[in-house]
Amino acid sequence: MAQQKTERLLELVSLLLKHRRPVPKPEIRRLLPHYQRLSGPSFDRTFERDKRELRSLGVPLKVYSIESGEEVDNPARAAKYEAQELGYLIDHQEYYLPRLDLASEEWAVISLVCAGPQSPAAKDQAKALASLAQKIGCQKPGGNERRSEIGLSANARPEAAAEAKVLGRLQQAVKEGVSIRFSYHSIQRDAKDQRQADPYLLIYNAGVWYLIAYCHKRKEVRTFKVSRIQELKLLNGQPRFNVPKDFDKTKYLGRKAWEMGGGLVVPITLKVKPESAWLIKKELGPQAAWNKGTDRVTITVSNPDPFIRWAAAHCDQVRVEQPEEMARQVKVRLQQVLKIYQN
Numbered sequence: 001m002a003q004q005k006t007e008r009l010l011e012l013v014s015l016l017l018k019h020r021r022p023v024p025k026p027e028i029r030r031l032l033p034h035y036q037r038l039s040g041p042s043f044d045r046t047f048e049r050d051k052r053e054l055r056s057l058g059v060p061l062k063v064y065s066i067e068s069g070e071e072v073d074n075p076a077r078a079a080k081y082e083a084q085e086l087g088y089l090i091d092h093q094e095y096y097l098p099r100l101d102l103a104s105e106e107w108a109v110i111s112l113v114c115a116g117p118q119s120p121a122a123k124d125q126a127k128a129l130a131s132l133a134q135k136i137g138c139q140k141p142g143g144n145e146r147r148s149e150i151g152l153s154a155n156a157r158p159e160a161a162a163e164a165k166v167l168g169r170l171q172q173a174v175k176e177g178v179s180i181r182f183s184y185h186s187i188q189r190d191a192k193d194q195r196q197a198d199p200y201l202l203i204y205n206a207g208v209w210y211l212i213a214y215c216h217k218r219k220e221v222r223t224f225k226v227s228r229i230q231e232l233k234l235l236n237g238q239p240r241f242n243v244p245k246d247f248d249k250t251k252y253l254g255r256k257a258w259e260m261g262g263g264l265v266v267p268i269t270l271k272v273k274p275e276s277a278w279l280i281k282k283e284l285g286p287q288a289a290w291n292k293g294t295d296r297v298t299i300t301v302s303n304p305d306p307f308i309r310w311a312a313a314h315c316d317q318v319r320v321e322q323p324e325e326m327a328r329q330v331k332v333r334l335q336q337v338l339k340i341y342q343n
Contacts, residue, residue: 022087
């Protein structure tokens with residue numbers, strides 16, 4: 001019996017963490033095998049006990065009105081709603097551990113350790129490091145240090161083996177204020193460019209490493225995907241640079257994954273289901289521009305792949321309207337997922 005209860009609670013937590021929208025009670029019963037086997041009254045009693053159990057364990061299980069998105073935190077108010085009018089959601093920000101206050105040198109060590117080991121014989125160690133990176137993954141806090149070094153964003157995962165050496169050398173260049181020269185593969189033009197840059201910051205966002213640097217060719221601060229950097233050379237013979245005092249690293253650490261590209265910025269128009277608007281606002285963040293009085297929102301995307309994955313995962317709540325090519329790519333993504341499950 002104890003094992004069944006544990007499995008049931010884990011099922012419930014897993015379901016609610018997977019969904020970014022409040023899940024109604026009837027849907028929870030339909031989706032979870034342990035609840036499917038219970039009669040109506042028995043399910044109601046068991047579900048109430050499970051809610052109390054999770055909350056006693058510190059799980060931030062919250063109740064929302066499906067229609068308005070308003071939190072319903074009073075049992076007397078909740079009793080006035082029908083079961084399908086309320087949804088349950090675990091607050092991700094409260095559920096996961098807070099960001100760790102580590103020094104720059106400590107983040108540098110973590111970043112390099114999580115980039116390896118990469119050999120087939122070390123497969124188990126690599127999985128353990130991936131789990132570690134997920135548990136502690138967050139951005140490095142600010143401070144009065146001379147230079148930013150490494151920022152880790154939530155849900156980070158170790159990157160491919162080919163980047164390990166590049167990351168180590170980039171971290172050295174950032175720390176010491178050394179300019180770099182490298183070959184960079186541009187996806188838009190499918191060509192390589194030679195670049196010289198002053199590296200300001202390394203960021204780990206949604207499993208991908210990015211370099212924030214002042215590009216001498218473009219005469220501005222640009223974002224480079226580390227996996228596209230080749231033939232990296234540290235220009236030790238040149239004078240050291242200083243990061244400008246007005247460089248705001250928090251602006252980059254707080255970006256969404258689809259804002260981390262270094263290429264063409266594309267405006268995307270989304271149509272949002274009215275009942276999901278409040279939730280999508282939380283997902284898109286303050287950079288999204290909502291058209292007043294409509295269910296349309298516009299965001300800018302410079303890194304298409306993460307956005308396509310996000311739009312496909314939220315296809316029941318949003319639909320890409322413009323540009324048509326982006327809408328087509330989201331559709332292709334959904335078809336690929338459907339094909340996997342059909343096979």
